[in-house]
């Protein structure tokens with residue numbers, strides 16, 4: 054049985070926590086909210102509209118003492134970048150591995166996460182794109198971009214009105230993996246098309262929509278002179294995030310080092326078989 058601590062009980066964390074409560078091999082033992090939050094001290098079941106769970110929601114300022122008591126193996130973080138890095142220092146000192154679903158980290162926060170992983174020899178899955186479906190779109194995008202290597206690529210994404218970061222971590226990941234498949238070293242991402250010069254060859258346009266309750270849509274287009282390929286992933290429900298989170302928890306339990314969802318889903322091996330030297334056929 055893998056013991057789990059849920060960090061962040063917002064829109065996504067609540068759905069994951071509810072799903073974890075039904076799991077047979079994963080046992081939710083702790084749930085963290087922000088210090089002083091109105092959720093603090095309530096039974097998790099009250100927040101999730103289920104029966105009492107016996108898990109009292111606690112503020113993350115009480116993390117250290119409670120880790121000694123509940124001893125989780127893995128923490129799953131869907132909070133904010135600042136909260137995640139702050140709490141990670143405490144988890145790492147107690148050798149708790151992490152699945153990080155939070156997005157919007159600055160470069161220096163990403164570097165801090167990497168150095169904590171090395172310093173404390175813990176295991177972390179960085180998962181800005183935790184669903185199986187969107188990872189398959191990323192995977193297929195790499196393949197298509199190496200086949201249609203001179204087609205223009207544009208990525209668009211849409212999320213709910215309260216999402217704080219833009220573009221999404223997933224859109225950036227897809228763009229980076231396309232560069233890798235095309236063996237391009239420099240990022241040339243254009244986030245704003247209100248400009249007066251024409252498109253450059255290696256440019257990747259990334260645009261965002263923030264509106265209403267959209268759970269998540271990612272679209273990648275590959276456009277040539279005469280035709281176009283379009284890949285779309287759409288999340289209908291946050292349950293997809295919970296399914297991905299459970300896979301990542303099972304993967305990272307007992308491991309050391311930094312991983313991503315490609316490792317969790319074993320997509321790198323499959324992709325390597327396709328992306329051999331000179332695979333492009335056009």
Ligand SMILES: NC(=O)c1ccc[n+]([C@@H]2O[C@H](COP(=O)([O-])OP(=O)(O)OC[C@H]3O[C@@H](n4cnc5c(N)ncnc54)[C@H](OP(=O)(O)O)[C@@H]3O)[C@@H](O)[C@H]2O)c1
Pocket residue numbers: 060061062063064065066085086087088090091092113130131132133134136137140153154155156157180181182183184216217218294
């Ligand atoms: N990886 C993926 O596929 C994926 C999917 C969906 C979302 N996300 C990312 O996950 C993050 C959360 O998304 P969301 O839509 O669930 O946002 P949300 O509804 O705003 O939830 C964020 C939660 O974080 C909590 N929080 C803030 N500071 C905290 C702290 N110090 N300790 C513990 N909890 C703290 C807040 O708790 P209080 O209410 O108690 O203040 C809030 O409930 C975002 O970065 C989002 O982009 C990633």
